[in-house]
Amino acid sequence: MADLSANGAITGSNVAVTPLSTTDGRSLKTALAAAQSRAKRRALLLVLPLLLFILISFVLPIGQMLLRSVHNDAFSANMPVLSAWFDENPGKAPDEAAYSALVSDLRQARADKTAGLIGTRVNYDLAGSRSMFTAAARKAPELEPPYRDAVLAINADWGNPALWQAMRSASTPYTANFYLAALDMTRDPQGNIVRVEESRRIYVSHFVKTFVFSGVITAICLILAYPVAHMLATLPLGKSNLLMILVLLPFWTSLLVRTTSWMVLLQEQGVVNNALVATGTVDPANRLSMMYNQTGTVIAMVHILLPFMILPLYAVMRPIKPHYVRAARSLGASSWTAFRQVYLPQTLPGIGAGALLVFILAVGYYITPALVGGASGQMISNFIAYHMQSSLNWSMAAALAAILLAAVLLLYWLYDRLVGIDNIKLG
Amino acid sequence: MKKFLALSCAFSTFAFAAQADITVVSWGGAYEKSQVEAYNKPFMAQTGTKITMTSADNPAGPIKSMVESGNVTIDVADLEYTDALRLCDEGLLEPIDPASLPPAPDGTPATEDFLEGAVTECAIASMVFSNVYGFDTTKFSDQKPSTIADFFDLEKFPGKRGMRKTAKANLEMALMADGVAPGDVYATLETPEGLDRAFAMLDKIKGQTVWWEAGAQPPQLLADGEVAMTTAYNGRLFSAVVTEGKPFEVVWDGQVYEYELFGIPKGAPNKDEALEYIKFATGTQRLADQTKWISYGPARKSSLPLVGLFEDGKTEMAPNMPTAEANMKRSLRTSVDFWVDRDVEISERFNTWLTN
Numbered sequence: 001m002a003d004l005s006a007n008g009a010i011t012g013s014n015v016a017v018t019p020l021s022t023t024d025g026r027s028l029k030t031a032l033a034a035a036q037s038r039a040k041r042r043a044l045l046l047v048l049p050l051l052l053f054i055l056i057s058f059v060l061p062i063g064q065m066l067l068r069s070v071h072n073d074a075f076s077a078n079m080p081v082l083s084a085w086f087d088e089n090p091g092k093a094p095d096e097a098a099y100s101a102l103v104s105d106l107r108q109a110r111a112d113k114t115a116g117l118i119g120t121r122v123n124y125d126l127a128g129s130r131s132m133f134t135a136a137a138r139k140a141p142e143l144e145p146p147y148r149d150a151v152l153a154i155n156a157d158w159g160n161p162a163l164w165q166a167m168r169s170a171s172t173p174y175t176a177n178f179y180l181a182a183l184d185m186t187r188d189p190q191g192n193i194v195r196v197e198e199s200r201r202i203y204v205s206h207f208v209k210t211f212v213f214s215g216v217i218t219a220i221c222l223i224l225a226y227p228v229a230h231m232l233a234t235l236p237l238g239k240s241n242l243l244m245i246l247v248l249l250p251f252w253t254s255l256l257v258r259t260t261s262w263m264v265l266l267q268e269q270g271v272v273n274n275a276l277v278a279t280g281t282v283d284p285a286n287r288l289s290m291m292y293n294q295t296g297t298v299i300a301m302v303h304i305l306l307p308f309m310i311l312p313l314y315a316v317m318r319p320i321k322p323h324y325v326r327a328a329r330s331l332g333a334s335s336w337t338a339f340r341q342v343y344l345p346q347t348l349p350g351i352g353a354g355a356l357l358v359f360i361l362a363v364g365y366y367i368t369p370a371l372v373g374g375a376s377g378q379m380i381s382n383f384i385a386y387h388m389q390s391s392l393n394w395s396m397a398a399a400l401a402a403i404l405l406a407a408v409l410l411l412y413w414l415y416d417r418l419v420g421i422d423n424i425k426l427g
Numbered sequence: 428m429k430k431f432l433a434l435s436c437a438f439s440t441f442a443f444a445a446q447a448d449i450t451v452v453s454w455g456g457a458y459e460k461s462q463v464e465a466y467n468k469p470f471m472a473q474t475g476t477k478i479t480m481t482s483a484d485n486p487a488g489p490i491k492s493m494v495e496s497g498n499v500t501i502d503v504a505d506l507e508y509t510d511a512l513r514l515c516d517e518g519l520l521e522p523i524d525p526a527s528l529p530p531a532p533d534g535t536p537a538t539e540d541f542l543e544g545a546v547t548e549c550a551i552a553s554m555v556f557s558n559v560y561g562f563d564t565t566k567f568s569d570q571k572p573s574t575i576a577d578f579f580d581l582e583k584f585p586g587k588r589g590m591r592k593t594a595k596a597n598l599e600m601a602l603m604a605d606g607v608a609p610g611d612v613y614a615t616l617e618t619p620e621g622l623d624r625a626f627a628m629l630d631k632i633k634g635q636t637v638w639w640e641a642g643a644q645p646p647q648l649l650a651d652g653e654v655a656m657t658t659a660y661n662g663r664l665f666s667a668v669v670t671e672g673k674p675f676e677v678v679w680d681g682q683v684y685e686y687e688l689f690g691i692p693k694g695a696p697n698k699d700e701a702l703e704y705i706k707f708a709t710g711t712q713r714l715a716d717q718t719k720w721i722s723y724g725p726a727r728k729s730s731l732p733l734v735g736l737f738e739d740g741k742t743e744m745a746p747n748m749p750t751a752e753a754n755m756k757r758s759l760r761t762s763v764d765f766w767v768d769r770d771v772e773i774s775e776r777f778n779t780w781l782t783n
Binding site: 026113115116117119120123124127128129130131134173199200201202205206268269292375376378383386388389390391392393394 | 458484487488489512513514515516517518541548592617637638651652653764767768769770771772773774775776778779780781782
C-alpha cells in the first residue's frame with residue numbers, strides 16, 4: 001500500500017496509478033523480494049556448515065546433557081507396574097497392591113538385570129537403598145503372597161516411609177530433585193523441601209567459593225597485567241615484540257607442564273621453601289604451605305590466565321596516542337588525574353574484555369584445582385568431574401553444570417547492563 | 428578432558444579404524460610393570476596381539492562417557508571392586524561367562540578355584556591388594572609404630588601423615604584404630620554415631636595430613652620427606668623398599684584389603700581379543716607369576732603354591748602378601764555392598780569435612 005500511495009504522489013492524481021513492474025510484467029516489488037531471498041538463501045548455504053557444526057557438536061550434546069538434570073527414567077522405565085500404582089494412588093500409603101506391584105516389577109528386573117539400575121536411581125535420593133533392590137530382586141522369584149509380609153521379611157526397611165517417598169518421586173521421569181541436591185536441599189518424608197544436614201552441605205559453599213576465587217584471580221590478573229601491557233604498548237615495536245614472546249611462551253606451553261612446575265616450586269620441600277630456609281627467612285620446622293591449598297590454586301591459576309588479560313589490554317593500549325595524556329598534563333592535570341580521566345577510560349574496553357575472559361575461564365577451571373588445590377582449593381567443576389567419573393550420577397553433574405551456566409549467564413547480563421557488551425574490544 | 432570426550436560424541440565418525448591390537452588401562456607404576464611382565468609379554472609372544480598399556484588415576488573414570496558416546500577406545504580396564512559392580516549395574520561392562528575361564532591345572536573348575544567373590548557377572552579378579560600404612564624408619568629411631576592406632580596418634584608418633592583423598596578405607600582404618608573389631612566395622616559405620624566416631628578419629632590427624640590421589644604418590648611423599656607415615660597400596664611400598672632400597676616399613680595391623688578386577692567396557696572395539704586376554708591373565712600360572720614383580724596376592728587358590736621369589740631372586744614373596752596368615756590377624760575385607768550404597772552420601776560428608 002505504501003508504494004502505491006507514493007507512486008500516486010509522484011505521478012499526480014490525474015494519471016492512472018500503475019505499480020512499477022519488470023519487463024516480463026511481474027511487479028518489481030515481488031521480483032526484488034525473490035531475488036533478495038535467493039541471495040539470502042545462498043548466503044545461508046555458506047554459513048550452513050558452521051551452523052550445523054555448532055548445532056551437532058555444541059548445542060545438541062549440551063542440551064542433551066542438561067536434559068539429564070531434570071530427566072532420569074531409570075526407575076519409571078524399569079518399574080512400570082509400581083509407577084502406575086503411584087500414579088493411581090497419589091499420597092496413599094503402600095498397601096498390598098503396591099507390594100504386589102513391587103514384587104512383579106522386581107521379578108521383571110531380575111530377568112532384565114536392571115535391579116542395579118533401579119536401585120542406583122533410588123539411592124540418589126535415599127542413600128543405602130541400592131542393595132535393598134538388588135537383594136530383593138534376587139529373592140523376588142520365590143516370593144509368595146501376601147507380598148507385604150514377604151518383602152518385609154527380606155528387609156524390614158522396606159516399610160520405611162522415606163523409601164516409599166523416594167520411590168514415588170523416582171516414579172516420574174521428570175524431577176527437580178537433582179537441582180535440590182545441587183543446592184544442598186532435600187525432601188523430608190512428608191515431601192517438604194528442607195536443607196540437608198549441616199555435615200553434608202557442600203555444593204552451595206563451593207559455588208560461592210568458585211565465584212569468589214574467580215573474582216580474586218581476575219582482580220590479581222588485572223593488577224599484574226595492566227602495567228605489563230602498558231609497557232609493551234609504549235615500547236618501540238622491535239623491543240615490545242621481543243618482550244611479547246615472554247608473555248606468549250608460557251601461553252603456548254602445556255597447561256600440565258606449567259601446573260606441575262608450580263608444584264615443584266611451591267611444595268613444602270620445594271625450591272622456594274628450600275631457598276627461604278637456606279637464607280634463614282623461614283624456620284625449617286614451619287615451612288610455608290603454598291601448595292595443595294587455596295594459595296596454590298590461586299597462584300597457579302593467575303599464572304595460567306595472565307596472558308588472557310595482557311593480550312586484550314595490549315591490543316587496546318597500542319593505538320592510544322600518547323598526545324592525549326601529554327595534552328592533559330600540559331593543561332595542568334596531575335599525573336594521577338591524567339591517568340584516571342584520560343588514559344584509563346580509553347583502556348576500559350580492554351579491561352572489560354580481559355576481565356570477562358579471565359573470569360569465565362576461571363569459573364570452569366578444573367585441572368589446575370584438581371592438581372594443586374588439595375582439600376581446600378577445590379572448585380565446583382571438580383565436583384562436576386566427580387559425579388561424571390566416580391559416582392556416575394550424571395544427572396547430578398548436569399544439575400551442577402546448569403546452575404553454574406545460569407550463574408555465569410546472569411553475571412554476563414549484569415555486566416552487559418553495567419558496562420555494556422559493546423564496550424568490549426578483543427583487539 | 429573427559430567431558431570433552433562425552434561432548435564430542437558427534438565426532439565418533441572420525442574414529443580411527445579398529446585394529447586388532449588391544450588397549451589395557453591400568454594404574455601405572457610398579458603395579459602396571461608387574462602386569463606388563465606377567466601378562467602382556469607372554470600374551471603377546473603367544474598370540475601376536477599387540478597390547479597398548481595406558482594408565483589412569485582410576486581406569487573406571489572414562490568408561491561411562493566412552494560407552495554413552497559410542498566411542499570406546501578401551502578394551503580391558505583394571506577396576507576396583509566397587510567400580511566394577513557399579514559399572515556392571517549400569518550396563519556399562521560386557522558380561523563375562525565364568526564357565527569360559529580356564530580351570531586350575533588339577534582340573535578344578537575356575538568358579539571353585541577363585542577366592543570367594545572374585546568372579547562377578549562382568550569382571551574377573553586378578554589379585555588382592557591392601558590398603559596398609561607404611562612409615563619412614565629414619566624418622567622413628569627409638570619406638571616404631573606397630574598398630575593401626577599408632578597412625579592416628581600424633582603425640583606418640585609426631586610427623587605428617589599421608590592418606591588417600593577418599594572416604595573408603597580411611598573410615599574403616601579409623602574405626603579399627605578406635606578399637607572396633609574388624610567384624611563390627613561396617614555395622615558401626617552404618618549408624619550415624621559410628622560414622623561420627625570414624626570422623627572424630629580422622630579429626631585427630633586432619634591438620635597434619637597430606638592427601639594423595641594416585642597410587643604412585645605415597646611412596647614419593649615418604650621419599651621426599653613430605654610425610655613421616657602414609658597409607659598406601661601395599662605393593663607400592665614393597666616395591667619402594669625392595670627395588671629402590673628405601674628405609675620404609677609396612678604395618679599390616681588394620682589392613683583393609685580388596686580385589687582388583689578386569690572388565691571389558693560395553694562396545695569395546697576388540698571384545699574377543701579382550702576376553703582372550705582376561706582368560707589368559709587370570710590363569711593360575713600368570714597370577715602366580717605376577718607376584719614375581721609385586722606383592723599382591725593372587726585371586727586363585729591354585730596360584731598360591733606357585734608363589735616364589737621376587738624378581739631380585741632372594742626376597743621370599745609369601746610373607747609379603749596381604750593374604751599371608753601373619754598379616755591377616757587384624758584385617759578387614761572391603762564391603763562392596765556398603766560402599767556402592769553409601770559412597771555418594773559419605774563422600775559428600777567427607778568432602779565437606781575436608782574443606783571445613
